[in-house]
Amino acid sequence: MLLIKGGRVIDPATQTDATRDVLLDGDKIVEVVQPGKISQDVSTEIFEATGLIVAPGFIDLHAHLREPGQESSETIETGTRAAASGGFTAICCMPNTKPVNDNASVTRFILDRAKATASVRVWPIGAASVGSKGEAIAEIAAMKQAGIVAVSDDGKPIATAKLTRQVMDYCRSLDLVVIEHSEDVSLAAGAVMREGVTSTRLGLAGMPAAAESVCVARDVQLVELTGARLHVAHLSAKASLEQVRWAKQRGLPVTCEVTPHHFTLIDEDVQYDSRYKMNPPLAAREDRDALIAGLADGAVDAIATDHAPHEPALKDVEFDRAPFGILGFETGMALALEQLVHAGKISLMRMVELFTTGPARVLGIERKIAAGQPADLTVFSTTHEWTYDVKQSPSKSRNSPFDGRTFKGGPVATIVAGRIGYKM
Amino acid sequence: MTFRFRDLLALEPLSADELTFLLDQSRPFQAIQRNPLKKLATLRGKTVALAFFENSTRTRISFGTAASRLGADTMNLQAESSSVKKGESLLDTVHTLDAMKPDCLVMRHAASGAADFVARHLEIPVINAGDGTHEHPSQGLLDALTIRDRKGSLSNLNITILGDISHSRVARSNIHLLAKFGCRFTLCGPAMWVPRELESIGPPGASIRRVFRIEEALEDADVVLVLRVQTERLHEPALSAADYILLYQLNSERLRHAKSDAIVLHPGPMNRGVEITPEVADSPQSCVLEQVTNGIAVRMSLLFLLTSGPTEETSAPSAEAQPKESANATD
Numbered sequence: 001m002l003l004i005k006g007g008r009v010i011d012p013a014t015q016t017d018a019t020r021d022v023l024l025d026g027d028k029i030v031e032v033v034q035p036g037k038i039s040q041d042v043s044t045e046i047f048e049a050t051g052l053i054v055a056p057g058f059i060d061l062h063a064h065l066r067e068p069g070q071e072s073s074e075t076i077e078t079g080t081r082a083a084a085s086g087g088f089t090a091i092c093c094m095p096n097t098k099p100v101n102d103n104a105s106v107t108r109f110i111l112d113r114a115k116a117t118a119s120v121r122v123w124p125i126g127a128a129s130v131g132s133k134g135e136a137i138a139e140i141a142a143m144k145q146a147g148i149v150a151v152s153d154d155g156k157p158i159a160t161a162k163l164t165r166q167v168m169d170y171c172r173s174l175d176l177v178v179i180e181h182s183e184d185v186s187l188a189a190g191a192v193m194r195e196g197v198t199s200t201r202l203g204l205a206g207m208p209a210a211a212e213s214v215c216v217a218r219d220v221q222l223v224e225l226t227g228a229r230l231h232v233a234h235l236s237a238k239a240s241l242e243q244v245r246w247a248k249q250r251g252l253p254v255t256c257e258v259t260p261h262h263f264t265l266i267d268e269d270v271q272y273d274s275r276y277k278m279n280p281p282l283a284a285r286e287d288r289d290a291l292i293a294g295l296a297d298g299a300v301d302a303i304a305t306d307h308a309p310h311e312p313a314l315k316d317v318e319f320d321r322a323p324f325g326i327l328g329f330e331t332g333m334a335l336a337l338e339q340l341v342h343a344g345k346i347s348l349m350r351m352v353e354l355f356t357t358g359p360a361r362v363l364g365i366e367r368k369i370a371a372g373q374p375a376d377l378t379v380f381s382t383t384h385e386w387t388y389d390v391k392q393s394p395s396k397s398r399n400s401p402f403d404g405r406t407f408k409g410g411p412v413a414t415i416v417a418g419r420i421g422y423k424m
Numbered sequence: 425m426t427f428r429f430r431d432l433l434a435l436e437p438l439s440a441d442e443l444t445f446l447l448d449q450s451r452p453f454q455a456i457q458r459n460p461l462k463k464l465a466t467l468r469g470k471t472v473a474l475a476f477f478e479n480s481t482r483t484r485i486s487f488g489t490a491a492s493r494l495g496a497d498t499m500n501l502q503a504e505s506s507s508v509k510k511g512e513s514l515l516d517t518v519h520t521l522d523a524m525k526p527d528c529l530v531m532r533h534a535a536s537g538a539a540d541f542v543a544r545h546l547e548i549p550v551i552n553a554g555d556g557t558h559e560h561p562s563q564g565l566l567d568a569l570t571i572r573d574r575k576g577s578l579s580n581l582n583i584t585i586l587g588d589i590s591h592s593r594v595a596r597s598n599i600h601l602l603a604k605f606g607c608r609f610t611l612c613g614p615a616m617w618v619p620r621e622l623e624s625i626g627p628p629g630a631s632i633r634r635v636f637r638i639e640e641a642l643e644d645a646d647v648v649l650v651l652r653v654q655t656e657r658l659h660e661p662a663l664s665a666a667d668y669i670l671l672y673q674l675n676s677e678r679l680r681h682a683k684s685d686a687i688v689l690h691p692g693p694m695n696r697g698v699e700i701t702p703e704v705a706d707s708p709q710s711c712v713l714e715q716v717t718n719g720i721a722v723r724m725s726l727l728f729l730l731t732s733g734p735t736e737e738t739s740a741p742s743a744e745a746q747p748k749e750s751a752n753a754t755d
Contacts, residue, residue, distance in 0.1 A: 200621035201436075203536035203558030203593060272537030318514055318535035320556070 001025050002418060006035055007049030007379065011056055012353035013368030022054060024375040027417035032369055047420070049379055052412055055352045056367045057089025057376030058333065059359040061179075061257055062154075062233055062304035064325065065091075065122070067113060068106070069098025074309040074396050076110065077117035079329070081394035082307070084422035086329035087355075087411030089376040090121035091307075092363075095132065096155040102127035102138040107146040119421045120414065121376070123149040123363075125179060128167045134159020137167060144174055149363050152179035154233060157215050164219060168228035177229040177255075177362060180219050182240065183280070187211035192320055194267040194281040202272065204319065209287065212280055213239035220247045223254055231362050232256035234306050236280040238290035245299050255362045257304035258291050260335035261326060265401065274315045274322035275401040278308065292339070295354060296346045302358040305332040309397030327400040331388055333380060334407035341382070342408060348382065375418035382409040427729055431543045431550040434559040435597050440604040446722075447569050449729060453721035454569070456493070467496035470731050473526035475501040475518065476553070477533040482692060482716070483553050483562075487530045490723035496731070499526055518542050528731040549730040557591045560691075564597025566722040567689055570711050571602075571647055573718075574687050578605040582644050584682070585609065586672055587651030587699060588617040594691045596625065598649060603630040610634075612641035613651075613672055616661055638672050645682035650674050650690045653699040665698055675701040679709070687711050 002024040009020040009032065021038050023031040031038060040046070060083065066074035076093075083091045093110065095101035101110060107124050114122035126148035130136045132155065140151055151171055157180060158164040164180075171178050188207040193199050195206025216232055220243050223230045235241060235256040247254035261278065266285050270276045283291075294300040308325025315322050333355070340346045346354075355378075360367035369377070390403040414422040427445065435443065456462055472491040476484050484502075491498045501521060512520075514533070521529065528549045531539055536556030543550040554560040572578050583602055589595045589611050599609060608631040611618050615636060623632045635641040642648065653668055679686065688700075688710045696702045704710060 195621075197621045197624040200590070200619060201596075201625040203556050203596065272540045313513070316513075316515060318533070318541055319537045320535040 001044040002047060002415070003038060003040055003044050004047045004049050004054055004377065004379070004415075007052050007054035009054045009369055010349055010352045011369040012349055012357045013056070013366070014370065016369070017349060020054070022369060022377065024415070024418045027375050029369060029373045029375050030371055032371065047379070047413065051381070053348070053380050053382060054369070055378045055380070056356040056369050057374075057414075057416065058087050058355040058378045059367065060088045060091040060305050060307070060329065060332070061231070061302055061359045061362060062259075063091045063093050063307040063329070064096065064309065065093045066309060067097065068109060072396065073311040073314070075117070076113045076122060078394055078396045079307070079309065080114070080118040080120045080122060082327070082329040084119040084414045084416070085394060085411060086305075086331070087333045087378045087380055087414055088120055088329060089378060089414055089416045089421070090123055092123045092125050092149060094125055094152060094154040095127040100127050100131050101125070101143070102130050102132065104139060104142040104146040107143045107148055111147050120416050125150045125152050125154070127151065128153045128158050128178065129163060132156065134163055137163070137170060140170060140176065141174060144176060148176070150177045150179050150231070152181065152233065154179065154181045156185065157181050157183050161218055161222065165222050165226060168222055168226040168230070172226055172228040175364070177231050177364065179231045179233050180215070181233050182212050182215035182219065182235070184211050184214045187214070191281070192277060193270050194283050196267050196284055198267045198270060202270065204270070207281065209237035209239055209283065212237045213243060216240040216243040220244070220252065220254060223247065223252045224250070227253070229253040230255070234259050234262065234280055234304065235300070236262045236283045236287060236291070238287045241290055241294050241299060248299065255301040257302040257359070257362070258295060258300050259304060259306045260328060260332045260339075261401070263288060263291050263295065264335050264339050269401075272319045273401070274317065274319055275326060275399050277319060277322050277324055278306070278326050279324035292345050295340060296350070300354070301362055303332065303336055303354045304359065305329055309395050310399050311396060312398050315397075315399045325399070327390070327393070327395055327397060329395070330393060331400065331402045331405070331407075334388070334410040335402070337382060337409040338407060375415060377415040378411065379413040379415070380409065380411050384409060386410055430730070432561050432726055432730065433539050433543055433550065433552045434600070435561045435564045436559065436600040443568070443601055443604060446565055446725065446729075447572060450565070450569055450718070450721045450725040453724040454718060456724070457717050457721055462493050463495065464493060465495040466728060467491070467494040467731060470496040470528075471499060471526040472496050472727060472731065473499045473501070473521050473524070473529045475521060475529060475531040477503050477514070477531065477538070478554070479503060480532050480554070483532065486716070486719045487553060487723050490720050490727055493720070494724055494727055496727065499524060514538065514542065515545060518546060522546055522548060528727060551726055551730065554593055556593065558593055559597045559600070560593040561597050562719070562722055562726060563594050563691055564601045566715055566719040567594075567598055567649070567691070568601050569718045569722060570689065570715050571687070573714070574711060575646060578602060578607065580606045580608075581646040583607050583609050583647045583649060584641050584645040585611050585649045585651065586638070586641070586674060587613050587653055589613055589622055589651065590617050590619055592651050595649070595651060599626050599630075599632065603627055603632070610641045610645070612636065612638055614663055614668070638678055639681050642678060642681040645686050648674065648679070648682055648686055648688045650688060650700050652691065652693065653695060669698060673699060673701065674704050676703050676707070679704055689715060692716070
């Protein structure tokens with residue numbers, strides 16, 4: 001038995017915001033009651049949570065764990081340790097490993113490795129097409145049986161409108177959400193950042209916002225055609241969000257996520273430093289403002305980190321040659337507190353929703369603090385000051401633009417299946 | 425005045441005073457180019473590393489000549505023969521060069537920001553000899569020196585730039601330098617090569633406009649900067665030479681729309697008959713050969729300034745035949 005004592009429980013599913021004791025037994029929550037009501041015996045372990053927030057376990061819909069195939073950048077073991085220290089209890093890993101997770105044996109390999117080495121729950125996402133090459137549909141049903149929670153060709157969009165339509169039809173019948181990396185690859189070809197005054201000044205090839213939004217527009221039309229569930233990954237442009245809003249107004253099953261770096265940084269922050277290079281690239285100031293508005297008003301469903309480790313040798317090159325992607329697990333919650341909650345843009349309840357019930361709804365699952373539910377909890381502080389030192393990260397990579405940043409508030413403990421996977 | 429930068433990576437961060445200082449520093453070296461004996465011993469014992477990761481003939485020769493006229497030795501790295509072809513990273517390559525203990529690194533690279541990236545990892549001064557489509561600071565300085573010699577001053581001139589401005593590091597360096605002296609820019613070329621963001625890249629308050637009709641763009645111009653149009657490749661998107669010539673070639677008739685004393689600059693190498701007609705290229709208004717000579721002077725002054733360590737202005741070598749007042753290089 002583990003008693004989480006005296007914390008402020010914030011649970012969007014039950015709209016709870018009150019001091020509660022939470023009792024865990026094994027991998028389940030058994031009691032959620034007012035403080036002092038639980039009679040503890042000597043065998044009960046106590047976690048003193050007074051002054052802390054106790055939330056349902058945070059879910060990251062979008063991460064790259066690099067195993068199998070690129071273990072010099074990250075492994076399931078190192079990546080999930082970083083996730084745990086970032087407050088995540090479950091992470092969805094994208095299929096662009098080597099080999100691509102496009103069949104049940106790769107899915108099972110990932111889940112076996114997770115069982116043996118992971119600090120948090122690992123929920124694999126399967127490829128939509130074989131090798132994510134955009135030609136033939138992958139073994140989606142077999143992967144679903146093996147344990148995938150969604151499909152995506154992330155890293156790139158599903159190649160053609162026709163294949164996207166077919167994948168949507170198939171996934172609708174399998175009740176799986178299609179996660180799209182929305183990008184018109186012809187508009188984005190050769191680009192290393194967002195097109196704008198900064199890219200023009202720096203002489204770096206830029207992709208326009210439309211490189212993303214034309215793909216979102218295409219996919220929304222295909223949702224209307226197929227009725228499939230579409231989730232737009234790492235949405236970065238105001239115009240894309242307008243497409244999602246339009247779809248939601250029509251009652252279409254379309255959701256989207258936004259990354260912490262896209263609501264924190266903008267293209268003007270790029271200075272030939274490859275730690276600021278990711279895809280989609282940092283957007284314009286007005287895009288960032290639109291994303292924050294969407295996070296506040298409900299147009300955005302989830303915050304997802306797009307944790308994308310690349311070992312130092314790969315990133316420490318000319319900006320043009322560096323791969324896209326930055327670390328995200330350890331700074332995501334702290335950035336949400338800084339940019340959204342402390343800045344007065346959203347409530348703490350809404351922030352918790354964006355990390356818990358929001359992503360859960362995208363996957364079609366439940367997430368709440370109640371008796372009988374899985375004992376996955378994220379305990380965090382909104383006040384303690386700390387400085388992110390990427391050299392201390394459990395991740396194998398160091399590619400974070402937030403190295404050295406001082407935050408107010410962040411993860412204190414991550415409890416997965418009743419066990420404390422991380423404690424500050 | 426002492427120069428506050430260890431490197432010369434771009435002209436954008438430099439103030440008008442600092443730019444004036446660099447141009448003034450070049451003047452004694454201009455005079456040296458007219459001497460029968462051009463070699464100095466100022467940098468004797470120093471070594472300049474020339475790392476050209478992208479093909480270049482004139483800039484490489486210009487920097488090499490500048491170094492040798494200062495008495496410095498040079499080490500050469502060229503893309504074709506280099507370990508870059510063998511897959512070595514840029515950082516490993518420049519660390520290897522650095523281990524041979526040069527006093528300064530002059531580098532050209534196809535990636536924008538490459539010189540900036542390298543400078544963050546080296547202790548020795550880095551001079552950017554052109555990085556991708558970002559900047560070409562020594563070209564900007566030699567163009568300004570040429571303009572100042574001909575016009576007497578850089579203040580408040582009307583500058584028209586013709587060509588693929590989007591992909592031009594020469595245009596950017598010129599804009600960053602000349603805008604600080606109140607020059608007004610008219611950018612002209614096919615619309616795909618002149619994106620509207622260019623109007624906002626200058627310092628606050630800079631006057632930069634786009635005009636798509638060449639006759640209108642040349643109206644009242646004091647200086648016309650013609651960029652090289654590479655018909656064989658580049659220029660995204662490609663455009664037929666015939667279309668370019670029809671709309672944007674600088675010929676005598678079009679040049680008449682500019683002020684009668686307008687001058688024409690071209691960073692070279694020229695495509696005669698494409699972006700510029702031979703008649704204009706060889707006219708008294710053309711400054712292309714002065715640009716080349718001034719290139720050596722500017723590069724000598726940069727190498728002197730950055731490799732001889734922090735020095736007083738007065739220790740710059742004085743030339744016997746230093747021109748008085750605003751010299752007109754054509755006289």
